[in-house]
Amino acid sequence: MNLKSVHDFAIKTIMEAGIRIRDSFQEELLIETKSNVNDFVTNIDRETESFFVKKIREFDPAHKILGEEGMGDRIITLDGPLWIIDPIDGTMNFIKQHRHFMITIGFFVDGVGQLGYIYDVMRDELLYAIRGEGAYLGKVPLKKLEPLSIEEAIIGINSSWIIPNQKVNHEKMVDLIRTVRGTRSYGSAAMEIAFVSSGKLDAYLSMRLSPWDIGGGLIIAKEVGAEITNLQGKPFNLLGEDTFIIANPSIHKVLLDQYIELR
Numbered sequence: 687m688n689l690k691s692v693h694d695f696a697i698k699t700i701m702e703a704g705i706r707i708r709d710s711f712q713e714e715l716l717i718e719t720k721s722n723v724n725d726f727v728t729n730i731d732r733e734t735e736s737f738f739v740k741k742i743r744e745f746d747p748a749h750k751i752l753g754e755e756g757m758g759d760r761i762i763t764l765d766g767p768l769w770i771i772d773p774i775d776g777t778m779n780f781i782k783q784h785r786h787f788m789i790t791i792g793f794f795v796d797g798v799g800q801l802g803y804i805y806d807v808m809r810d811e812l813l814y815a816i817r818g819e820g821a822y823l824g825k826v827p828l829k830k831l832e833p834l835s836i837e838e839a840i841i842g843i844n845s846s847w848i849i850p851n852q853k854v855n856h857e858k859m860v861d862l863i864r865t866v867r868g869t870r871s872y873g874s875a876a877m878e879i880a881f882v883s884s885g886k887l888d889a890y891l892s893m894r895l896s897p898w899d900i901g902g903g904l905i906i907a908k909e910v911g912a913e914i915t916n917l918q919g920k921p922f923n924l925l926g927e928d929t930f931i932i933a934n935p936s937i938h939k940v941l942l943d944q945y946i947e948l949r
């Protein structure tokens with residue numbers, strides 16, 4: 687497979703999708719809820735995924751597609767070439783703020799990440815990685831992450847971690863918040879993964895993410911030395927939902943061993 691031609695195709699298609707999304711603000715948005723009253727999908731999420739599926743089918747019909755909105759294939763194995771697509775990550779931000787949402791895409795072959803993309807549509811900022819060739823923000827190569835202490839860290843975390851919950855001991859999370867330099871919550875997993883990969887955050891935790899939230903980020907993170915696992919320290923399950931942590935490698939183990947006590 688000529689990975690360079692797949693990469694060129696991916697960048698061109700992401701840029702076209704970005705223009706379509708920005709143009710969509712001229713039209714009325716159709717909003718529906720999915721699993722609960724705060725879980726939204728819009729016609730633009732669906733239209734953007736359809737756009738990617740159509741373009742990928744034209745590019746190479748042998749490539750499989752796992753997309754959040756279900757317009758691709760039913761995926762039960764990671765064998766062969768596979769695109770993992772979230773057409774809009776941060777739909778609530780998209781609807782409410784008209785910013786802070788990402789297109790994120792990963793391209794895998796036999797379960798191994800080859801190409802990863804996180805595109806901030808409103809800032810027109812593309813973060814991408816090619817396996818073994820590093821990660822780039824636009825044309826600028828990203829540096830490997832520098833070590834730091836937990837006291838110096840800024841952590842991406844939302845309020846559900848510090849109220850009593852069924853997943854983790856929330857008191858230990860309160861300890862963590864007292865220990866670190868600061869916390870942030872951006873409402874787009876892909877954006878938070880991009881921020882950890884580029885050193886703007888030092889870790890990001892989630893109690894539940896899906897493969898499309900992290901597919902692109904997984905490949906970018908690896909190129910800069912960020913560590914991604916589930917909260918048990920095992921590889922994230924790309925065929926289902928899983929818990930999630932991405933961290934600067936110097937604090938990944940500290941977070942898992944000292945602060946995240948799973949119930």
Ligand code: IPD
Pocket residue numbers: 772774775776777778872873874875876892894895899
């Ligand atoms: C969501 C966002 C959000 C995260 C949720 C995701 P969506 O993706 O990434 O930040 O907390 O778990 O489902 O629904 O906007 O694509």
Ligand code: CA
Pocket residue numbers: 772774775776875898899
């Ligand atoms: Ca998502």
Ligand code: CA
Pocket residue numbers: 731754772773774775776777
């Ligand atoms: Ca989405």
